[in-house]
Amino acid sequence: MIRYQLVCKKDHAFEGWFRDSTAYDTQAKKGLLACPTCNSKQVKKAPMAPAVSKKGELAEAAVKAKAMREWVSNVRKHVEKNAEYVGEKFPDEARAIHYGDAEERQIYGEATIEDAKDLIEEGIPVAPLPSVPRADS
Secondary structure, three states: OEEEEEEEOOOOEEEEEEOOHHHHHHHHHOOOOOOOOOOOOOEEEOOOOOOOOOHHHHHHHHHHHHHHHHHHHHHHHHHHHHOEEEEOOHHHHHHHHHOOOOOOOOEEEOOOHHHHHHHHHOOOOOOOOOOOOOOOO
């Protein structure tokens, strides 16, 4: 990801995040960028200083990233150890438990975003299970 400081024709400054510089160029050429203040489509990159990290900041960021990966890994291990995996039946099983048609227990499994939204709208508490990429992939 790359962050650009942008400015519109009325000098409103804002930032934009892009996959890479080509993504910015493509969106700008197609007129897809707009100022959030005045909706002007005449947007260009503003001059900005490069973000240069100090060695200590990089080391601190690496330590924090490692701690976050460990925390996510521990959360996942805890759920896998203490809950029943119900696979793709998760939405149906969560409903059955919520409405008293199945034994109350902790479960986890697979659900689409749409399934999760529907469950939440029904008042059924669900949350995504965090994961980190495997080291061997």
